[in-house]
Each structure stands twice: as C-alpha cells, then as structure tokens.
Amino acid sequence: MSFRELSHGWMLQHVTGDVPPAFASIATRAIPATVPGVVHTDLRDAGLIPDPYVDDNEQLLAWIGHSAWAYETTFAWSPDDESVHELVAEGLDTVAIVTLNDVEIARTRNQHRVYRWRVDGILREGENRLRVEFASPIAFAREREAVLGERPHSYVHPFNAIRKSACNFGWDWGPALVTSGIWRRIGTESWSGCRIAAVRPQTGVGGDPRRLRVEVEVQREALGPVTVRAEVAGTMLEAVVAEEETTAVLETVVPDAELWWPRGYGDPALSALVVTAGMDRWERRIGFRAAEIDTTPDDEGTPFVVRINGRDVYVRGANWIPEDTFFPRVTRDRLAERFDDATQAGMNLLRVWGGGIYESDDFYDLADERGILVWQDFLLACAAYSEDAELWGEFAAEAHDNVTRLSSHASLVVWNGGNENIWGWVDWKWRPQLKGATWGDGYYQRLFPAIVAELAPATPYAPGSPYGFTRYVHPNDPAHGTTHIWDVWNQVDYDVYRSYRPRFVSEFGFQGPPAWSTLFSVVHDEPADPYGPLMLVHQKAVDGNGKLERGLGAHLPVPQTIDDWHWATQLNQARAVAFGIAHFRSLHPLNRGAIVWQLNDCWPVISWAAVDSHGIRKPLWHALRAVFADRFASFQPRGGEPVLALHNDRDDDWEGAAVVRRMTLDGAERARAEMPVHVSARGSAILIVPDAVTSAIDTANEVLVADLPGSVRALWFFDEDPALALDAAAVTAVAEVAGDGYEVTVTARALAKDVTLLVDRVHAAARVDRGLVTLLPGETAVFRVRAPGGLDPAAFTVAPVLRSANDLVEGARIPSGAIVGT
Structure with missing residues (x-):
C-alpha cells in the first residue's frame, strides 16, 4: 500500500462572487496555493490581501466567505503493481465538487469527514488534473436553512445548517473570517489484496484496564479469508475474517501491560500496537487504562x-x-x-x-x-x-x-x-x-x-x-x-x-x-x-x-x-x-x-x-x-469568619503545622496561631482559626497570612484594594543580565500585592517565569526573563513593565473623570 500526498503545484482561482474594486486583480488570475491550506492564507501569502487580523481587516475581507473558489493541480501518474487506486481527502472545507480529469468524482458538504473514492478508471498514465471547487459556505448555509427550516442559533450566520466549524462564522472571541480550502491532506492511495480500513483499539473493557479489545475492519479486492494479527506488550492475537465478513474482533487481557495514568497520578505509559492484515500494516501507541464517569445519585444530588x-x-x-x-x-x-x-x-x-x-x-x-x-x-x-x-x-x-x-x-x-x-x-x-x-x-x-x-x-x-x-x-x-x-x-x-x-x-x-x-x-x-x-x-x-x-x-x-x-x-x-x-x-x-x-x-x-x-x-x-497547585490552601468565609480550606491532590498525606498571622501591611505582627495540619492523600480539610487571629482591628491595614508545609501560603484581606493602605512605593527592583536573559530582583519594604512584570512591553519576544507575586515586608522575589540580548536591564524595573495592585490604588487617588489614552 502506498499513499502519495498531493501537496505541490496547486493554484487557486476565484470562481464567483462580488470582489471589491481594491481586490479586483484577484478575480482574474491564478494564485499559487498551499495544500493543506485555505483561501485567506493563500491570498495573504501572495501579497494580495492585508493581514486579516489587523485593525478592521476582518470586515474588509468578508467578501471572501461569500465567494466560490477553486483549487487545481496536475500530477503525473503511471500504472504500478497495485490494482486498486483511490483518491483520499482527509479534510475539505466545506461544500465542494471534486473532479479528476474532468470527471466529477463527488460532491461534499462536511468539513469534519474523511472521503475516499475509487478512481481506477479515471486516473490515466501521464498528466492528471485534479480540481476541487468550493461553493460559498455562507450562501450554502443560508440555502440549506431555507430548506431545513430556520432554527435558533447564536450570532449572525446559520452555522447550524452546515457541517462546518461553527466558530469559523464568528464567535464572542473569534472573527468571522469564513474559510474555504483543502484543510487536511489529500492524495492518492494504491493497494492490492486487502486494506486495513479501520482499527479501533479499546482498553479498559469491562472496567479492567489491561483488557484490550481491537476491532479491525478490512476492505478487500476479492473474496477470501483474511488473517488479522495484533501484537502489543508481548501479547499476540490472531483472528480470521471470513470471506463474507469485513470485521474481526480480537480481545484479551494483556498481563504485562503498563498502565496509562493522567498527570499527577502516575506515568502515562504507552505501548506499541501493531496490526497486520495481508500485506497491510497499522501501528499506533496505545495506553492501557479504564475510564469511567460516576454519576450515581447521592444525598447532595x-x-x-x-x-x-x-x-x-x-x-x-x-x-x-x-x-x-x-x-x-x-x-x-x-x-x-x-x-x-x-x-x-x-x-x-x-x-x-x-x-x-x-x-x-x-x-x-x-x-x-x-x-x-x-x-x-x-x-x-x-x-x-x-x-x-x-x-x-x-x-x-x-x-x-x-x-x-x-x-x-x-x-x-x-x-x-x-x-x-x-x-x-x-x-x-x-x-x-x-x-x-x-x-x-x-x-x-x-x-x-x-x-x-x-x-x-x-x-x-x-x-x-x-x-x-x-x-x-x-x-x-x-x-x-x-x-x-x-x-x-x-x-x-x-x-x-x-x-x-x-x-x-x-x-x-x-x-x-x-x-x-x-x-x-x-x-x-x-x-x-x-x-x-x-x-x-x-x-x-x-x-x-x-x-x-x-x-x-x-x-x-x-x-x-x-x-x-x-x-x-x-x-x-x-x-x-x-x-x-x-x-x-x-x-x-x-x-x-x-x-x-x-x-x-x-x-x-x-x-x-x-x-x-x-x-x-x-x-x-x-x-x-x-x-491549580497539587496542594492548595485558601481562606474562605464560613459563618461570617474566615476559615482555612485545604485540598491535598497528591498521593501522600499533607502533614505539619500551619502558622497563621494577622499582621499590618508594613509588617507588624498583631496575632499568631499555630495549628496542626493533617490532610489525607487526595483529601481535604477545614481548619478553624482562633477568633483572636481573625478579628481585625484596622481592616485597611491588616492581612491574614497562613504558611503551611511545602511553601504553601494563603492570604486574606479584610477589605477591597481601594480601601487598603497600599503603598505605591512598596518595592524596589534591580535587574541584571543572566544566562539567556535577565534576572529582576524585587524587594518589598511594605506589603506589595500581585507584583507582575509585563515584560513584552520591553520586547515582544520576552517571557517571564512568574507573576502575581504578593510580597510581605522584607521579602524578595526573583523574576527570570527570557529575552533577546542587548536590552537595557533597567527597563524591566519600572512602570509600565513592573506593576502591582499597589500602584493602581495610588493612581486612583489622582482625580480624573474617565479612562484616557496615551
């Protein structure tokens, strides 16, 4: 069996639809195309349209989704030892007529399907011409809505009447840049005898993670039995597909299989599964696991x-x-x-x-x-x-x-x-x-x-x-x-x-x-x-x-x-x-x-x-x-007072002591309590903090701080930021070149809330390893920045790069009527 991807020599042409005068040349020329690809990216690569993401170019380019387009290529072919020849399209977006050597092969209307067509009698020795013509997806959706009946949908276009990605028509976070194109591989596949049409391995059958069920579908050129074999983790399975059948099911327990686990629960072990049928071979890595969703009703619902x-x-x-x-x-x-x-x-x-x-x-x-x-x-x-x-x-x-x-x-x-x-x-x-x-x-x-x-x-x-x-x-x-x-x-x-x-x-x-x-x-x-x-x-x-x-x-x-x-x-x-x-x-x-x-x-x-x-x-x-940390603590209001809620999402118990302090924003301790911590593996607990610690004297100037084993910290503020006595000058920062970037050391002389470096404001390629760091008085945090060389390290130490909640509060103390531009 051989698959030949057709990824070269494609040209794109506008077929029908109104083209704005600014883009008139597009309607009259053939444009080099990339497959897999879509019309927008081909036009952009050819320099014929501006970047669709910039400013209001989304609206400027809306006409593309209202137009019909054609992709065309030629390719050489010669007969070989295989007897079955198919054209395979793994993704057509969306409403297409496919012709090979001027013979219509098929009409498609689903972006989410794989198509396979036999083309033995249409392929010819020498040059072959393949054309895929796409109708306007917007026009097609409206046409089908008129036939099927109007039904409720979000946003403007009736995406529910066409089998195309809904968000491609626009969403509350995405643009309406409605695409057409050959968006996944297309090519010819040739084979003889039999072909593995599908393999569906399932582990966890019956709840046993090591029980494997492999369903194999075969496609044959002629009748006759086909032997199907599967091998994985030292276990071999075999079945014969009788001549009047197309499917074999192989099932067994694989005793030596390592289990696949989600992160945090064990290793995601994968094992190679090899399936053969005749001369054809299929290979994937699979994981042995049993998956279940428990929805058994209980007293809470x-x-x-x-x-x-x-x-x-x-x-x-x-x-x-x-x-x-x-x-x-x-x-x-x-x-x-x-x-x-x-x-x-x-x-x-x-x-x-x-x-x-x-x-x-x-x-x-x-x-x-x-x-x-x-x-x-x-x-x-x-x-x-x-x-x-x-x-x-x-x-x-x-x-x-x-x-x-x-x-x-x-x-x-x-x-x-x-x-x-x-x-x-x-x-x-x-x-x-x-x-x-x-x-x-x-x-x-x-x-x-x-x-x-x-x-x-x-x-x-x-x-x-x-x-x-x-x-x-x-x-x-x-x-x-x-x-x-x-x-x-x-x-x-x-x-x-x-x-x-x-x-x-x-x-x-x-x-x-x-x-x-x-x-x-x-x-x-x-x-x-x-x-x-x-x-x-x-x-x-x-x-x-x-x-x-x-x-x-x-x-x-x-x-x-x-x-x-x-x-x-x-x-x-x-x-x-x-x-x-x-x-x-x-x-x-x-x-x-x-x-x-x-x-x-x-x-x-x-x-x-x-x-x-x-x-x-x-x-x-x-x-x-x-x-989302494995071990997490937060103060939560229960009965009007903050309690300490603990969640231990690890396989070992969480043990030690929690030290809870009520302190002023400039570092003076006003109350303290130490409480034992024991949270079982994958468990949770609530710790009641003594009233003497949780009762604030000055809500604008106090904070609860809980420090727990494993460097876990929880904070509770008694008031919202605008009412807090946050100091805009709470931190000092120094920066230096270090390794492939920079190190920025921030030190707090008073509580600094949510210290963050917006490093892309120095260079768009800059990245920082941490953010939203709240520092108590006297504490220091080191921020590691990956960025190109040659930048001024001091640029990372000042606004608008170095930010915190403190400076927002201080900025708001300057009266102003509205947000203003720079």
Whole structure:
C-alpha cells in the first residue's frame, strides 16, 4: 500500500462572487496555493490581501466567505503493481465538487469527514488534473436553512445548517473570517489484496484496564479469508475474517501491560500496537487504562466524577478552542507549546469544545504523551439542529469517522454530545420558535451514544454540557452533573461564585485583554482607547468592555489611563477566576473539578483566554498555576469568619503545622496561631482559626497570612484594594543580565500585592517565569526573563513593565473623570 500526498503545484482561482474594486486583480488570475491550506492564507501569502487580523481587516475581507473558489493541480501518474487506486481527502472545507480529469468524482458538504473514492478508471498514465471547487459556505448555509427550516442559533450566520466549524462564522472571541480550502491532506492511495480500513483499539473493557479489545475492519479486492494479527506488550492475537465478513474482533487481557495514568497520578505509559492484515500494516501507541464517569445519585444530588483505573481524579482543566482561525497553520510545535502551558499551570484535562473541530492526531498524541485527559465534544454548539435525513446522515458519518480515528487514544476519556444545546432548549426560549420541529435531541440521546457504544464502548459518553444526568432536573442545576456559570461575567460580581455549590463546573470564566504587545500589534486607534473603533473590532463579546469596567466592582479602582486599564482588567480577570476555583476546591469532595473557559486564543483579541494568540501567558495563567497547585490552601468565609480550606491532590498525606498571622501591611505582627495540619492523600480539610487571629482591628491595614508545609501560603484581606493602605512605593527592583536573559530582583519594604512584570512591553519576544507575586515586608522575589540580548536591564524595573495592585490604588487617588489614552 502506498499513499502519495498531493501537496505541490496547486493554484487557486476565484470562481464567483462580488470582489471589491481594491481586490479586483484577484478575480482574474491564478494564485499559487498551499495544500493543506485555505483561501485567506493563500491570498495573504501572495501579497494580495492585508493581514486579516489587523485593525478592521476582518470586515474588509468578508467578501471572501461569500465567494466560490477553486483549487487545481496536475500530477503525473503511471500504472504500478497495485490494482486498486483511490483518491483520499482527509479534510475539505466545506461544500465542494471534486473532479479528476474532468470527471466529477463527488460532491461534499462536511468539513469534519474523511472521503475516499475509487478512481481506477479515471486516473490515466501521464498528466492528471485534479480540481476541487468550493461553493460559498455562507450562501450554502443560508440555502440549506431555507430548506431545513430556520432554527435558533447564536450570532449572525446559520452555522447550524452546515457541517462546518461553527466558530469559523464568528464567535464572542473569534472573527468571522469564513474559510474555504483543502484543510487536511489529500492524495492518492494504491493497494492490492486487502486494506486495513479501520482499527479501533479499546482498553479498559469491562472496567479492567489491561483488557484490550481491537476491532479491525478490512476492505478487500476479492473474496477470501483474511488473517488479522495484533501484537502489543508481548501479547499476540490472531483472528480470521471470513470471506463474507469485513470485521474481526480480537480481545484479551494483556498481563504485562503498563498502565496509562493522567498527570499527577502516575506515568502515562504507552505501548506499541501493531496490526497486520495481508500485506497491510497499522501501528499506533496505545495506553492501557479504564475510564469511567460516576454519576450515581447521592444525598447532595448527582456527582460527576472522572475515574481512571479505579481512582477518582480531581479535574483541573481548561476549555480548548481552535488554536488559529486558519486551522492548517496549527503545527505540532505550536500545539506542544500550548500543552506546556497546560501542564505547567497544573492542568490535567482539556475539553475540546463543540463549536470548533475534532482535534488533530498531533493534539491527541501530545495528550497521550503528557498524561492530559481529553474531553471531546461532538461538534454542535449553542444552536438547535435539524434532525432531517440530510443532516442526520452527515452527523452519523462524521461521528463514525472521528470516533474511529480517535479511539486509540488513552487520553480521550469523555465523548460529549454538544455544548449548551440542551440548556438552550430549556432556557433560551427556543421552543416557541421551533413549534415542535426537531432541535438535536435525537443526536444527543440516540445517535451519538449508539455510535460510541458500538465503536468505542470503553469510553464514557455524556449527552451534553451542561447536563444533570437525571431526567427531571434542570440541565444547568449545580447540584447535578456538569454546570456552566455565566451569570458571573455577564451580570453579577465575581463574589457570586461563592453562592454556588457545584458538583462539577465545565465552563466559567472572565475576560481580560491579551498582552500589550499582542493587542497593539493589531489595534491602531489614535489615541489608544478601550472604546476605540479598532479596539472594539477585537472585543467580540456583547458590551464586553462595559462588562470589564463594571466587573472591577469594588475590587479595584477605576483606571485613569490606557496603561492602567490594560493592567487592571488583566489583573481582575486573574483574580475573578482564581476566586472561583479557590471556592470550588474548598467544597471538595462535593466538587470534583473545574474546567476554566478558556486556555488559548485563535487570534489577537480581548477574551477569556489564559494564553494569548502570540503565546504570551496572561496574568490569569499565573493565577491558574497557583490555584491549580497539587496542594492548595485558601481562606474562605464560613459563618461570617474566615476559615482555612485545604485540598491535598497528591498521593501522600499533607502533614505539619500551619502558622497563621494577622499582621499590618508594613509588617507588624498583631496575632499568631499555630495549628496542626493533617490532610489525607487526595483529601481535604477545614481548619478553624482562633477568633483572636481573625478579628481585625484596622481592616485597611491588616492581612491574614497562613504558611503551611511545602511553601504553601494563603492570604486574606479584610477589605477591597481601594480601601487598603497600599503603598505605591512598596518595592524596589534591580535587574541584571543572566544566562539567556535577565534576572529582576524585587524587594518589598511594605506589603506589595500581585507584583507582575509585563515584560513584552520591553520586547515582544520576552517571557517571564512568574507573576502575581504578593510580597510581605522584607521579602524578595526573583523574576527570570527570557529575552533577546542587548536590552537595557533597567527597563524591566519600572512602570509600565513592573506593576502591582499597589500602584493602581495610588493612581486612583489622582482625580480624573474617565479612562484616557496615551
């Protein structure tokens, strides 16, 4: 068998659609194209359009999604010893007519499927011409909506009428840069005798992590028995596929298999599985693990407990969106950087959200290798979907393709029916609009669970997120199953997180801008202004900047300059999310995890992400690293007084003593208590602090400090920052060249809250190892900066690079009417 990728010699042509006069030349010329790729990146590479991410170029280039385009190449072919020849397209975006040598091969209408067509009689010796013509996805979606019936959906375009990534039509964090193109590999494949059409390995069958079930599908040129063999971890299996059959199932216990564990619970051991059938060979690394989701009702409602190899896993996770609006630009190296961001922040799960894509093999390979659990949504989000035969057949085909493709990955532990659609049907006034029409319930309750049960029976399935797992409860009831918390951010102060007692939070978050260098690489308002017209192009949330401003609440003062606006809103984002997670962890074991919205961005934008699209970790990322630590302590109000809530997410007991001090912001100790600490492995505890320690005399000038074994610290302030006696001159800093960068040493003479270096303001390539460091009087912190040589080290020691909450409070003492630009 041989696969020949067709990646060279492609040309792109505009077919139909209005082209603005500024781009008129595009309509009349052939343009060199990259495959895999999309129209926008090809036009950009040819210098024919500006960067779609800059200023208001999104709107300037909207015509591209309203146009039809064609990709064409020629390739040489000559007959060989193989007898079957197929054209294989691993990803066409989206509505395409495929012709080979002027013969129509197929018409496609699903971005999320793999297509395979036999072309024996069409290939010819010598030069062959392959053409893929794409219709406008916007026009097609509107056309199908007219046929299938209008159904509720988010945003402008009817993405629920076409099988294309929903967020590609625009979302509250993403641009409407609607793509067309050959976005995954395309090529010819030749074979003889038989071909391995699919291999679906499953471990954990029946709950035994070492029990392996391998289902092998074969495609044959002629009838006759086929011997299928599988070998893994010293165990050999064999079966014969009779001539009237196409599938073999091999199942056994592999006694010598090492188990795969998520990070923090053991090694993510992988074993090579080799499958052969005739002359064909398939090889992957698999992990032996048993995955379970426990939703057994209890006295508190319905839990949602992820269990791997019989052990409960407390989930510290993030939601994942596509890493770039233009999917083919996402490389394995870029994904590896995001996995570094996840693991170094203490995460153990990524949820691949249902408005994006079924992620790449590279993504899943990295998850397997790093021990990161993956929750993969089926691709339905924030909309009602027709269950007519047209869409039902496409959903069935894409689910079959992707469950098969991803079934070998140990990291994949949840298939989820979709995002917020069941909640939408209950709460978002869909039913009057639908008037009894189908809305997608058949997919969540019948189609998807049946496909998962057939093709990946050892992988858990959930009908949706949020979902209560009990028929007669609200789908977003915090007492049952998974919960999305969005009144915080949209409507109320983040202290409302403490009113929730959720079993599992699968979405929640708070916005903040990207790094300064990222934001102002694409926003060029003069002067810079949070409400500037180009800034608002990069703020997709409804009234997003208004919510940012109102979200400061009593927590931080109203910023007076664009520099302070940027820092204050980044800081408030970090604090809001950390506040929520600290509360959720204090509820353990009632609460079994949280998945923050979101880890990453797809373009430079004000959003909920912890890492911006240039790979710069926002202050939120540093907050997540702190609150996702294996051992975590926080002060929480119980009965009107702060108690110390401890969570030990490690395999050994947490023992020693907690020293709790009440002290002034300039370092004078006013009360102290020492309490024994014993928190069992994977356990939690509440310590009651004596009243003499928790009762403040001067709320503006006092803080509670708890120091615990393992350098764990918790802080409690008796008032919000604007009321605190924070000193803007609390720190001094010195910097020097060190290794491949710089070291910045910051020393506090009074309490310095949330000291952070915004190092990209010195150089866009600069990165720093820590942030949001609160220093007590006399304490020192060393910040290590990776940055190009030749920079002035002193630039890292002054504003607007060196920031803290202290200087925001001091800045607010200067009267001013509004935020001003620089």
